[in-house]
Amino acid sequence: MMDLFGLLHLDELSHGLANLSMFPYFDMAHYIVSVMSLREQPGALQVSRTSPLACWFSSMLFCFGGAVLSGLMLAEPPVAPLSNSTSILLASIIWYLVFYCPMDLVYCCAALLPLRLVLSGMKEVTRTWKVLGGVTQAYGKYNDSLLVMIAIGWARGAGGGLISNFEQLVRGVWKPETNELLKMSYPTKITLIGAVLFTLQQTHYLPLEKQHLMLIYTVFTVVNKSRMMLTGSSTSPFAPIESVIYKTLFSGSSPYAALTADVKEGNIDNSTTNRMTSTTATKESSKNVAAGKGKSRSLKAKEESENSEATNYKKTE
Numbered sequence: 001m002m003d004l005f006g007l008l009h010l011d012e013l014s015h016g017l018a019n020l021s022m023f024p025y026f027d028m029a030h031y032i033v034s035v036m037s038l039r040e041q042p043g044a045l046q047v048s049r050t051s052p053l054a055c056w057f058s059s060m061l062f063c064f065g066g067a068v069l070s071g072l073m074l075a076e077p078p079v080a081p082l083s084n085s086t087s088i089l090l091a092s093i094i095w096y097l098v099f100y101c102p103m104d105l106v107y108c109c110a111a112l113l114p115l116r117l118v119l120s121g122m123k124e125v126t127r128t129w130k131v132l133g134g135v136t137q138a139y140g141k142y143n144d145s146l147l148v149m150i151a152i153g154w155a156r157g158a159g160g161g162l163i164s165n166f167e168q169l170v171r172g173v174w175k176p177e178t179n180e181l182l183k184m185s186y187p188t189k190i191t192l193i194g195a196v197l198f199t200l201q202q203t204h205y206l207p208l209e210k211q212h213l214m215l216i217y218t219v220f221t222v223v224n225k226s227r228m229m230l231t232g233s234s235t236s237p238f239a240p241i242e243s244v245i246y247k248t249l250f251s252g253s254s255p256y257a258a259l260t261a262d263v264k265e266g267n268i269d270n271s272t273t274n275r276m277t278s279t280t281a282t283k284e285s286s287k288n289v290a291a292g293k294g295k296s297r298s299l300k301a302k303e304e305s306e307n308s309e310a311t312n313y314k315k316t317e
Helices: 002-007 011-018 025-039 044-050 052-073 085-100 102-110 113-141 146-162 164-170 186-202 210-231 239-249 255-316
Strands: none
Touching (some): 025 052, 025 102, 025 113, 044 052, 052 146
């Protein structure tokens, strides 16, 4: 692999990418895209007018959710990511400009497709560093646990999505059906894949240099994110593979399932038959009651007519 990178003159590029600093430009792009994503949530703009503090706190969760979640999982203070005053100040300034800038200039300019394309690509670059940072942090404490390294790398890179239900509660919204574990979005999936790859590389199960894997992963995420934005598609490139794996391993087709399905169908048929029988009996009983009431009315009318005739007869006598 190193020979291939040297042949393509990509070795220097991979080293340059690995030594690239995220602060301030890439971090600014991450904050801008994150706060814009919050603003585009249903009801977020109204919350920003009624409760600016709740809106600011939600923005900080969008920007630093990965660091907060990974800190909680490693039994570290969850407020530790908020101790970096420079980052908090920068994210707060961006939050204010996105939500409260006069004439909405900042949001309108950042929402333009060319600029948003660049900002989203820069945010994907920061994803690589976040995932790698989480895996490295977990490796320092649990170097023999692949699962812990994958979980921390995943939480560090996609924490904003994984704690979305808690963030929604801050804004007074409760939608448990939007849980990322129930229906994972593309960023959550690609972050999980990156956590697995960097964990395998860190534990030497993947024969690839770290800077080379960083270059490959970063190029893939940036190119695929740009493709999705330009085409307006939200379909994951892993959808065919996911479908095959699901149908092969998790379809749940078994004789027991078929037997329970037959039993359920039989119960449904029996209940339907019983329901129809009871409905028919009810209709017949109502008809009988109506007929009985009609007969009683006719008999009563007949008796009244006979009594009136007898009275008239007595009067004539």
